[in-house]
Amino acid sequence: MATHPPVPSKTGDLISWGNVQGSHLAHGIAHAAQSFSGLTLVVANNSSESQRLTEEIRYFFDGDVFNLPDWETLPYDYFSPHQDIISERLSTLVKIPKSKNSILVVPALSLQLKLPPANYILGHSFTVKVGQTLDLEQLKLSLISAGYQAVDGVFEHGEFTIRGAILDIFPMGSDQPFRIELFDDEVESIRWFNAETQRSTDTTDSIELLPAKEVPLDKSGIRTFKQRWFDFFECDPKESPLYMDVTKQIAPGGIEYYLPLFFEETATLFDYLPQSCQLIFNENLEASLQHNWKDIEHRYEERRHDVRDPVLP
Secondary structure, eight states: OSSSSSOOOOTTOOOOOOOOTTTTHHHHHHHHTTTTTSSEEEESSHHHHHHHHHHHHHHHSOOEEEEOOOOOTTTSSSOOOOOHHHHHHHHHHHHEEEEEEEEEEEEEEGGGBBBTTTHHHHHOEEETTTTOOOHHHHHHHHHHHTTEEEEEOOOSSSSEEEEEEEEEEETOOOOOOOOEEEETTEEEEEEEEEETOOEEEEEOOOEEEOOSSSSOOOOOHHHHHHHHHHHHOOOOOGOOOHHHHHHTOOOOOOOOOGGGGOOOOOBOOOHHSSSEEEEETTTTTTHHHHHHHHHHHHHHHHHTTOSOOOOOO
């Protein structure tokens, strides 16, 4: 007698698991992923279900299990997602295209959100290595262009500070911040450090710095934003606090909902998926997607008459 639900045997197979509940669902998903060489995409109804499934699947599955949370803000909100959420999203997005024998769990809303083009994250990332020549002032400008925030003390993702020949930074996608020490203009050491105690710990040879935002705040991104503003809005941009902030390389709250202004073309999660992929979803998925669209439409109607900071349809 089988202890897990059946799995597809060939491309195009559609199998219904019936009433699979609790940990049996996570066990079934893990078995399906183990039987498949590519990426297994699991779509949950909402954020809480997505997070719970991710944790349960990790108990049964030895491979990589990624979670792509939605922004966890209201549609067209004046607030941006927490930096930890953006960090997890960017870290996951950069891993998806090359994922094999792994599992990606997403809430339904993540299928509906616009994403930057698939080449954006890698194109706006850079690596720092021990022994590398580094101009701290130029790096500071690059970090600000990538959306990082200069602070006095580094505690959260997307923050950095420079004190003499020492750079502290909490890269997106990293579990801990790093301390980079220079001798003249050469990287002498790279260490993890504890954000609470500020004490450095283990060393590493290199770190990858992902962008801190899903929108580019470099010169090219700002130029595209300014050009595309007039494709969507007729109001005077100088009367818009959001527009003026972006021109000053400041990311105002809720900037994620203006993502299409920063790119000639946007993407969806499906543009990031590898060619080999199997999909697992709940029978209530369509209802969840419709609920999300109604929520988006309702919030749009509430804000569509804002002439100072107009919203995208």
